[in-house]
Amino acid sequence: MTITVKKNLVSEAKYALKCPNHMDAEYITIHNTANDASAANEISYMIGNTSSTSFHFAVDDKEVRQGIPTNRNAWHTGDGKYGTGNRKSIGVEICYSKSGGAKYKAAEKLAIKFVAQLLKERGWGIDRVRKHQDWNGKYCPHRILSEGRWNEVKAAIEKELKALGGKTSSPSGSSSGSTYTVKKGDTLSDIAKAKGVSMANLQKWNNIKDPNKIKVGQILKLKGSSSSSSTKSSSKKSSYALPSGVIKVTSPMTKGTNVRQVQNALAALYFYPDKGAKNNGIDGVYGPKTANAVKRFQSVSGLTADGIYGSKTKAKIEEKLK
Numbered sequence: 001m002t003i004t005v006k007k008n009l010v011s012e013a014k015y016a017l018k019c020p021n022h023m024d025a026e027y028i029t030i031h032n033t034a035n036d037a038s039a040a041n042e043i044s045y046m047i048g049n050t051s052s053t054s055f056h057f058a059v060d061d062k063e064v065r066q067g068i069p070t071n072r073n074a075w076h077t078g079d080g081k082y083g084t085g086n087r088k089s090i091g092v093e094i095c096y097s098k099s100g101g102a103k104y105k106a107a108e109k110l111a112i113k114f115v116a117q118l119l120k121e122r123g124w125g126i127d128r129v130r131k132h133q134d135w136n137g138k139y140c141p142h143r144i145l146s147e148g149r150w151n152e153v154k155a156a157i158e159k160e161l162k163a164l165g166g167k168t169s170s171p172s173g174s175s176s177g178s179t180y181t182v183k184k185g186d187t188l189s190d191i192a193k194a195k196g197v198s199m200a201n202l203q204k205w206n207n208i209k210d211p212n213k214i215k216v217g218q219i220l221k222l223k224g225s226s227s228s229s230s231t232k233s234s235s236k237k238s239s240y241a242l243p244s245g246v247i248k249v250t251s252p253m254t255k256g257t258n259v260r261q262v263q264n265a266l267a268a269l270y271f272y273p274d275k276g277a278k279n280n281g282i283d284g285v286y287g288p289k290t291a292n293a294v295k296r297f298q299s300v301s302g303l304t305a306d307g308i309y310g311s312k313t314k315a316k317i318e319e320k321l322k
Helices: 012-018 039-048 084-088 101-122 142-146 150-163 188-195 199-206 226-234 257-268 288-300 311-321
Strands: 005-007 027-032 057-059 064-066 089-094 129-131 179-181 219-221
Touching (some): 012 039, 027 084, 027 142, 039 057, 057 101, 084 188, 089 101, 129 150, 142 150, 142 288, 188 199, 257 311, 288 311
Parallel strands (some): 005 064, 027 089
Antiparallel strands (some): 179 219
């Protein structure tokens, strides 16, 4: 059954603020809202305020609302005025994300069906779906990442797409193909953004030691081995040893191997991304950034969200890593 979209489109008088550019979309980007508002309220607030922040669709437990035309860009991925996420992707916000619960679960389920419908309509495969984090490193969709379910959500979208009779992958030669030929003026960073992959992965998949030394005509792989992710998942428990004791923000700040172990474990659960930073921001320093990551983990794990690593937090992290 086709999902009906209720439109409450921004007025053309506000195009310059909210959606100034024509867009031929190439991707769909998934977000979690930072509050517990309905889709209708999310869209009404977005089109009515004076901020440039914008997105195309909001999905709650009952309906899908649209605020920006899909042939206009929206400012929803934070990757800049000319960033691929902002200029080439359709933004879908999943509502009731702050508190979760039954309403959020229903909203996510409807969003999965809706994204599959968008893919089917456009003849796209699951390779066109991105998370906000892919574009600028922001921890979003925060609830899905916090629960370690991004791959699960993508698999659910693909299952729905197959049920609709859609293509499981986009046509070859599309912007999301498996290889890319380097052109004059390309940088590895530009290619990564345009193709929706991380620069670190591009370097790893193509054995590039110096990102400034790519050559015109060089053919880059845009995907890695599918087996590596499953191997990582099955060995999470043994790969991430955790320290005992209490670790918290102090002055001077706590540093060392114990902190690095906590950061690595949180990163494995998608709580400690810092895209673009050296070693993904894993620096062995228990400062506000690490405390906030611990706090987010505690918040979705039924623990007191105080940002202090202790025995209960350790046990819960170990449980999630199994």
